[in-house]
Amino acid sequence: MTAYIARRVFAVLPVMAVVALFVFFLLRFAPGDPAAIIAGDDATSETIAAVRAKLGLDRPVVEQFLLWVWGLLHGDLGESVFSNLPVTRLIAQRLEPTAALTLATLFVSVAMAVPIGVLAAWKARKLVDRLVMGFAVLGFAVPAFVLAYVLIYFFAMQWQLLPVQGYQPIAGGLWPFAQSLILPSMALGITYMALIARVTRASMLEVLQQDYIRTANAKGLATDRVLLLHALKNASVPIVTVIGIGIALLISGVVITETVFNIPGLGRLTVDAVLKRDYPIVQGLILVFAAAKVFLNLLIDISYAFLDPRIRY
Amino acid sequence: MTALLEVRDLCTQFSTLDGVVRAVDGVSFDVARGETLGIVGESGCGKSVTALSILRLIPPETGRIASGSIHFEGNDLATLGEREMKRLRGHRISMIFQEPMTSLNPVLTVGTQIAENVVRHLDVSWKQARERAREMLDLVRIADSRRRIDEYPHQLSGGMRQRVMIAMALSCDPQVLIADEPTTALDVTIQAQILDLMLELKEKTGTAIVLITHDLGVVAETAERVVVMYAGRKVEEAPVDALFERPLHPYTRGLMAAIPRLDVDAESDGRRPRLQEIPGLVPRLTQPIVGCAFASRCGLATDRCRTTAPPVVDAGGGHTVACWEARP
């Protein structure tokens, strides 16, 4: 088990290295003069020169790269081109809303989607199953931002149950905090839930056809034990895998959801930085998001070892 | 001796896209206390479905017991409530399956899988159940049961897994053990060990065994009485010796001819006689079969065979057969 975990942890390193390289060269290999692009269309040549100097683009590529990596290893992601604040600070002060939104959505989605998927598989081809599948197929097709507006329209505007926008830090009280997350989580989580419910159902259906389920039934075990222990534990690897795959979906969704709900998180920072072409921020964000994703996927990889004894080789 | 298990006119059907499949079509037999009954037939003849029907493990989405009764300990299992059925499975009647590789849950330890059966049916603690599981592992002669009990199925060999299955099935001292092709997936040497083990345990516990197999050799070695099935119907039933000595149904005879025999002398050119195949195809079960199900493949078939189903005829000595042309 330890060897397995060590191997997974080591496998992360080349991935992050590739991400870092990619992020670095994205800017350097861009068509045209990156400084001119960042400075914007109406920039003067002095502004462009200033941007170039600021990003170190006037130095040899190797030197730039080494400096950049050196900074990276010291937690220095450079400075915003526009607000002149360190990128690490800008990211740090926006971490909480994004982390809260993503994790809340993750937990709620999993907690709801897995039982739904199990139920659908158990009642395969019955009404419940058809409803769940219908939801799953639709949830996969409805764009998050359209759903978000529909939710705002009803829950916030018509019924005035929940806030229209914004984020309340958890330090300001649990209820306001939760309230501010309900609608964004719903909008963000729907695709994710659809995905997990779908895979749970498919995986459970396959497992329920297995001989060992028949064995379990032949032992007269209670239905919940058959479903939740014998079947679900076997079905868990694909489910957990898709939970991992879906994290990318969540992170992409966060960018849109935060924009709609005006949540001051990393997603909105991304959009702002992109629209202003504040490249150091974009670079930093890509690294942070990729690292978050890789880390969560690592946790998932490690969880396999606990779910399926055959993987602990 | 009164029958422990009485199956009467059992009909089990499946709905498929092609129509209703009559997988078991009017089968009746008895199992006596402590007896070993063999059910033989080709794959698809309905013998496994019969077994699953007894435990009501037919997938409810597609299959159902259409008619007939299964009497066991004063209940009709064909209509018994699901709660009562659950209490009965693994306790009064248990079952082992063909594939020991896949019949054990890969993510649970064998100890858990045995113990959960005990906990479910007997009023014992998990700790006691675990101890019982270990005893059962010893009983099925798995060495080092203390270690094995915490292992996962993938750490065991095929033969050991089937032993675990048997230990699991017998852990609550059932009245009937249904074994569906218990040895088919195993090496020949292991097969013999497993069969010996089953017979030995039967002697010890007095459990009746319903042994389902396509292998007449296995039946000959283990069963006391044999039911031969074809296309969902019982075509012949007899004590094992009577059947092998004097098979009455053309199908049974065909089956026997298909067994390679070492006791027949090689022919002059040094080759043994070609195994005889039964020509033709099993009829589709989606349409009601008119007349004898075997008629289309039977060399002896007459017009009567094709129009009227043959009645079950008693040939004496517990030997019955369903054939117009059988000559007792």
Added chain:
Amino acid sequence: MTLRILGVLLALVLPLHAMAQEKVLRAVMHADVRVIDPVWTTQTIANIHGALVYDTLFGNDADQKPHPQMVDTYEISPDRLHYKFTLRDGLKFHDGSPVTTKDVIASLKRWGGKDGVGMRLMGYVTDMKAVDDKTFTMDLREPYGMVLESLGKSGSSIAAIMREKDALTDPNTQVKESVGSGPYIFAKDQWVPGSKAVYLKNKDYKPRSEPPSSFAGGKIPGVDRIELLWIADPQTAMSALINGEIDFYEAPNNDFLPILEKAKGVKLLKTGKIDSTQGMIRLNHAVPPFDNIKMRQAMYYLVNQEDYLRAIVGDPKYYKVCPGLLTCGGPYENAGGTQWMKEYNPKKAGQLMKEAGYKGEPITVLAATDHATITPATQVLIEAMRDAGLNVDVQSMDWGSVVTRRANKNPANQGGWNIFVTTSGGVGSSNPVLHTWLGAACDKTPFGWPCDPEIEKLRNAFGMASDEAERKKIATDLQARAMDDVVFIPFGQWDTPLAYRADRIDGIVPNTGLAVLWGITKK
């Protein structure tokens, strides 16, 4: 034990007690505070930030009249060449250091090196000298009538008084710290660019005793904390106001005014008589065909202001036809040159252009596709031009691209342009000197580059005029001249009221377009 857990839960669920006591004004402005140096940029939002943090020597009131603010007393020599200012007692920066004339002179110099109005003033100033820590003098080359107005200006880039060490920063570089002596302290550690900027009450601030009016009078901090929140989507901001998540919304979209009017607790407020937006059609004087004055003048026959206003605003309640160049309702509104706007007649326009030598060359219009008001206005213009039989070359692009392309002076077929549409704030547009689009100083005027020495002469004269009657007369001549030259064609004026929760806040200081937040109190 259970009780303790309950207690913890309760503390978590209820907002913290301390926070409940603090009075917080949550305001959504028209933009996000991204730059904290109001001198470095002309952005209005930076100026709103600046007005909270920094104080100014003078403050213009809601009628655009200057009143002393940081200045206690001042003297003007009879020849109007020498000014002497004495600061009030007790002025202190947020870091506790006193405000001295050294800080003031350095700040004015920096401001005068960057801001347009400041540069104009410094053009007249020959010297500024500190007499002592509280008194300084300003000497002028020749009399200039706008000295105090300039120092008290409230539009872009106020004459913010900073610490000397900040003020010595090159005006083309942003200051790093935003430390002023104004009524609110900028909490830089709580600043989240792109989301919010936080200002804390300056407890040491000594407001003047006069009643507040725009930037003049007492700046009395009304709440403990001001949060300028940034909500990019106008609808979200509107909903947040209706839902009570914010207290103050500076720039609601015109389409939402009816909804806001109906919403409970919400009030719309026009902050001043001339608080409005002016529409402008800008012709490029530098390249053919509008280098020909006859061509430009013919364009007047293509503008019926009602058409534009109906397309942009819809409800006549919120708009006003205004045929002059200076804001209608403002102090210098006049009839000079407005005869040009009397007739809408595309046929005649076409005819006049033909006479002026137009032979159907393509006329390039930069058409923004994404702007709430400019886009529909441009479309109305294009329709009218097509009616007149002109060969219209419509270049569709987003507003950002229009802003870029309009700087191009080449002929239209070489990346340049002939016409674009833009808007201007009613407050700035009410004063001929502050209204930069009214200038005609060739390359020194904004895009379109009108070139007429007579107009510039009149603007200077306006600046130097000593009394109001003279100014009014000059304004009339100036407008007539500018309309003859067609520096731009006005297409009307519409309201831009702000919206706020009348059930929660009070005391919005009457002002002139630039939001004044310090007087607001929370109920």
Added chain:
Amino acid sequence: MVAITDDLPLAPRRFSLGSAIRRNPTIAIGAVLLIVLIAIAVVGPYFVGNPLKIAPVNRLRPPSERWWFGTDQFGRDVFARTIYGSRVSLIVGLSVAAISSALGLILGLACGYFRRLDGFVMRIMDGVMAIPSILLAIALITLTRPGLGIVIVAIVIPEVPRVVRVVRAIVLSIRSQPYIESAIAGGTRNAKLLLRHVLPNTLAPLIVQSTYVCASAMLIEAGLSFLGAGVPPEIPSWGNIIAQGRTFFQIAPWTILIPGAFLATTVLAVNLLGDGLRDRLDPRLARRL
């Protein structure tokens, strides 16, 4: 759960459309929807008005006989815009699917076949996959000028690794099949081997995968446009219509809901088609997604 009948030899049945639809209703529904949408995209624009025509006098009109889907804040006909938008969405979806499948196929075959290349390429693919796709796409778009082509490229790049992984896995599993091993042993040339044996086996999963890529590309395009980082705003894509209408959602919800419904329907159709094809062509894939 029809294992019991599987081992019954069945007489071959004649193909009939009716039973095909009954067996695979998802393919049928998906295909019909998609055909209708493609028809709308191809033919529709010739029958509707000018989607760019601005008529400020008619702004924010609700759906009516004259404007079936109402008008937006510039008085543009939402019906015409939505119909044009279907073109943009389908162009993006189909071209991303085609390009990323082609690239993914080439890289996947190369990786699965030439083991030396495998490690290198797969590390890059892992890196690219670690970056969430919308993020990667907007990062790419920031560095260039907006345009439909750029949007397609920016969506293709993050999608390629997904295709590569599928293809590579299949190639690896086919490679270990005895008949390929014997072909290699028999000295069959690489190219021939790839074309003859490996390629045909990858097609079915590739087609299935490309439907998912297509659906996700359309959603990403709409998301990018919604964020203002997609196709230029003057092109009426569904994402742009929604982005421009979102300010007016409360007073003119049709500007969001109608293109949103079209987008959802298209994605639904492609997904249904994909699900159906997967069930039919490649049951093994059923467990992944």
